[in-house]
Amino acid sequence: MSSSDAIERLPTGISGFDQVALGGLPAGRSTLVTGTTGSGKTLFAVEFLAHGIRALDQAGVFVTFEETAAAIRRNARSLGKPIELWEREDKWTFLDASEDVEETSTVGDYDFAALVARIEHAVRRTGATRVVLDSIGAILTRFSEAGNIRQELFRIAASLEQLGVTSVLTAERTAEHDGVSRLGVEEFVLNNVIILRNVLRHEQRRRTVEIVKFRGAAHRTGEWLFAIDPQEGIVVMPLAFLGTRARATRTRVSSGNAELDEMCGGGFYRDAIALLSGSSGAGKTLAGLRFAASALDAQERCLFYTFDETREQLVRNAAGWGLDLDAMEETGLLRVVSEYPEESSPEDHFIRLRRNVTEFEPRRMVVDTLSALERVTTPRALLDFLVALGAVLRPREITTLLTSAAGPRLAPSLTPDVAVEIARLADVTILLRDFEQGGEVRRAIAVVQARGTAHDNRIRQVDIDGLGMHIGEPLHGASRAVFDTPLVPEQQQPPPQPS
Secondary structure (H helix, E strand, O other), rough: OOHOOOOOEEEEOOOOOOHHOOOOOEEEEEEEEEOOOOOOHHHHHHHHHHHHHHHHHOOEEEEEEEOHHHHHHHHOOOOOOOOOOHHHOOOOOEEEEEHHHHHHOOOOOOOHHHHHHHHHHHHHHHHOOEEEEEEOHHHHOOOOOHHHHHHHHHHHHHHHHHHOEEEEEEOOOOOOOOOOOOOOOOHHHOOOOEEEEEEEEEEEEEEEEEEEEEOOOOOOOOEEEEEEEEOOEEEEOOOOOOOOOOOOOOOOEOOOHHHHHHOOOOEEOOOOOEEEEEOOOOOHHHHHHHHHHHHOOOOOEEEEEEEEOOOOHHHHHHOOOOOOHHHHHHHOOEEEEEHHHOOOOOHHHHHHHHHHHHHOOOOOEEEEEEEHHHHHHHHHHHHHHHHHHHHHHHHOOOOEEEEEEEEOOOOOOOOHHHHHHOOOOEEEEEEEEEEEEEEEEEEEEEEEEEOOOOOOOOOEEEEEEEEEEEEEEEEEOOOOHHHHOOOOOOOOOOOOOOO
8 A cells, every 4th residue: 555545544642553554544534443331442542532623623522322421521520621611612422322323212213314403513613533433333223223233333434434523432242352343343333333342350450452354454463451540541462552763872880789780890881670580488579679770879769669568577677777868868869669469450550650760750660569460450451551661761771670580590499480571571680599508598699781881790609698698709619500490509529438
């Protein structure tokens, strides 16, 4: 298809969705948006009209068949969309067709002719270019024959296209992965079909959006994770946050440990994301706290996110290493946020995290521990979280330390999957392990990768005391064990006894 033949797109303004749609909805056509209860159909429709008004000064008509106009106004107000104001300015017009639905339930099949006339009058009066019908299924279920449903739906879609408007028609589904629409015919009539899903997994709701078809227009395929945020509305991840980076900095910052800086070739690059993976009790949180303290020493802001401990526990543990988190926060250079993974979905956690980044504007960030999110999500959703996180942090050149439980390269019997999934997204990968030797628990550290710089490849001994973490001399005879077996020096076998 040549550029001259390409179908014009109308942006929805929904964060991340227009990237999935490669520009927005096909202009001048009708799009079916289907989903189960709570999947976000009405919100999608509201944002479609609201963006047209706010960003492009395009008026819209909203036809409601079930939910009252008052309820839609109230819900939209909580998202910062002043529908009443737009109504007074003739930018937003409600057409209440709920009485038509009640009448049809007792009289018989619905006649769309009168509704089309009302829509046409509103469009011509206000110059509207966007129209929403929410939810068309309330009327379609009144038809007794499937053939009548197809005929009437085609008639209203054709009428809307003749008006030159771009329309969104919402409809219900009865299951998340069984068919496209409730009646099974809507998707064959309309040119464009979008499915919103709201699946319960790991006792958490996971919402996705999928463009099933844009007839004659390109689009991204597959399901894309999204969240519904009380302030931002629908946010599609991770595409809402992806973008190109203007440059890659050569400036370095300290990890908070001079010996670790030396092992990493002089510290972390300013825009680096470092992954510190280690077993329980190996010193991950301590490393994160020292990294935060080094930010304050440099008079830089640091955002410290913990998913494993309460703020009070973190304050107590930091005091054991001589760090007063309360005093550090009072300087205005540190913000500590404590959230348990089970409180929200990973998408909701991410949106709040991004909001903290936007409001606090840190130069450094700690997430301790990322692997805790595995308790409430799938590997794909967690990967989306990490891709989106990197897209927020790197352009802002926020040096970031992520901690994680030990990965498969460390201890296959113990590991969550997160270390393998995120290793390739990190610029610096550090392994921190504890092991037993001579009846004592000892620790070791290794820098597996430090992109763009030479680094120490040796495994070094680690000691932790009341002053913090101390990295010592290289360990000998423990090389292979770091990745495949517990980190213990290989034992010399005794010579065979003569027979």
